[in-house]
Amino acid sequence: MNVNPTDEQLVAYLDNQLDSEQRQRIDAAVAEDPMLGLRLQWLNRSSLPxxxxxxxxxxxxxxxxxxxxxxxxxxxxxxxxxxxxxxxxxxxxxxxxxxxxxxxxxxxxSQENDNWRQLVADYMVLYIPQTLDHLPNDEATQRSQLHTIETSLDLSLSPVQLALPRAEIKRAQILEYDGVPIAQITYLDPVHGPMALCITRSNSGSRHFVRERRHGMNIVYWAGMQHAWMLIGHNPAAELEAMATTLRGRLSA
Structure with a gap:
C-alpha cells in the first residue's frame, strides 16, 4: 500500500474490498493526514443515486x-x-x-447545470477552521498555486485581485471531476470559518448573481463568457454577495 493511497484504493476501502492489513494502513494514513480524510469523505459523498x-x-x-x-x-x-x-x-x-x-x-x-456547485458544497461542508489554519499563506506560495489554476483554466489571477476584507487566502488548487477542472481558492474568515471561490469553464453565456443554499452554506454564483464562478461559505448571504461583487469587478477588469 502506498503512503498516499490512490482514489481506487480509497474506493475499495469504502466498499470493504481490502484485507485487514490494507485497511489498517489506510486508517493510519487518514489519522496522520487530515486532507486524506477529506478525500475519503469526498469519494464517499460522490455516489450517484x-x-x-x-x-x-x-x-x-x-x-x-x-x-x-x-x-x-x-x-x-x-x-x-x-x-x-x-x-x-x-x-x-x-x-x-x-x-x-x-x-x-x-x-x-438534469444535473448538468448545477452539479459542479453541489460537488463543491459536498466538499466544503467537510472543512473546519483547523483544516486551513496551519497552511502557509505567504505571497510566493499563493502565486505558485495560482499559476497552476491559470494554466488549467486560461485565467490571469493574482493575490491582490483575490483579496477580501477580513478573510485570508489559505490555499489555491485545481480539483477535477469527470475530466472537468474546477479551481478552488480557499479562505479562512475568523468570524464565519472556511469559505471558497471556485471557478470552472463555461460557455453558457453571462449570468448575473444568483443566490442559493446547500448544506447550510450560502452560495453566490455568476458566469462570464468563458467561466462560471461561485463563492461559498457560512457568511450571511448579503455579505457574501458584496464580496462576490468586489471579486467580479476585479476579475473582469
Missing part, C-alpha cells in the same frame, strides 16, 4: 406488453417459473438495457 434510478426503471417497465407476449406462448413452451417471477426477471433485463441508459442520461442532463 443508482438505486433510485433503477427503482424508477422498474416502475417504467412495459409489464402489460410482456404479459401479452407471455400469453401467446403455447403452454408447453412457457417457462416453468410463475408469471410474476418471469415478469420480474424480464423487467430486470429491461432495466439493465436501453431503458437504464435512457434514464441515466436523463438524470445526468
Amino acid at each position: 443508482f438505486k433510485s434510478a433503477y427503482d424508477e426503471l422498474v416502475n417504467q417497465a412495459p409489464v402489460d406488453r410482456m404479459q401479452a407476449m407471455l400469453d401467446t406462448l403455447p403452454s408447453a413452451t412457457r417457462p416453468p417459473l410463475g408469471r410474476r417471477r418471469f415478469l420480474a426477471a424480464a423487467a430486470g433485463l429491461v432495466v439493465s438495457g436501453v431503458l437504464a441508459d435512457r434514464l441515466f442520461l436523463s438524470w445526468q442532463a
Whole structure:
C-alpha cells in the first residue's frame, strides 16, 4: 500500500474490498493526514443515486406488453417459473438495457447545470477552521498555486485581485471531476470559518448573481463568457454577495 493511497484504493476501502492489513494502513494514513480524510469523505459523498434510478426503471417497465407476449406462448413452451417471477426477471433485463441508459442520461442532463456547485458544497461542508489554519499563506506560495489554476483554466489571477476584507487566502488548487477542472481558492474568515471561490469553464453565456443554499452554506454564483464562478461559505448571504461583487469587478477588469 502506498503512503498516499490512490482514489481506487480509497474506493475499495469504502466498499470493504481490502484485507485487514490494507485497511489498517489506510486508517493510519487518514489519522496522520487530515486532507486524506477529506478525500475519503469526498469519494464517499460522490455516489450517484443508482438505486433510485433503477427503482424508477422498474416502475417504467412495459409489464402489460410482456404479459401479452407471455400469453401467446403455447403452454408447453412457457417457462416453468410463475408469471410474476418471469415478469420480474424480464423487467430486470429491461432495466439493465436501453431503458437504464435512457434514464441515466436523463438524470445526468438534469444535473448538468448545477452539479459542479453541489460537488463543491459536498466538499466544503467537510472543512473546519483547523483544516486551513496551519497552511502557509505567504505571497510566493499563493502565486505558485495560482499559476497552476491559470494554466488549467486560461485565467490571469493574482493575490491582490483575490483579496477580501477580513478573510485570508489559505490555499489555491485545481480539483477535477469527470475530466472537468474546477479551481478552488480557499479562505479562512475568523468570524464565519472556511469559505471558497471556485471557478470552472463555461460557455453558457453571462449570468448575473444568483443566490442559493446547500448544506447550510450560502452560495453566490455568476458566469462570464468563458467561466462560471461561485463563492461559498457560512457568511450571511448579503455579505457574501458584496464580496462576490468586489471579486467580479476585479476579475473582469
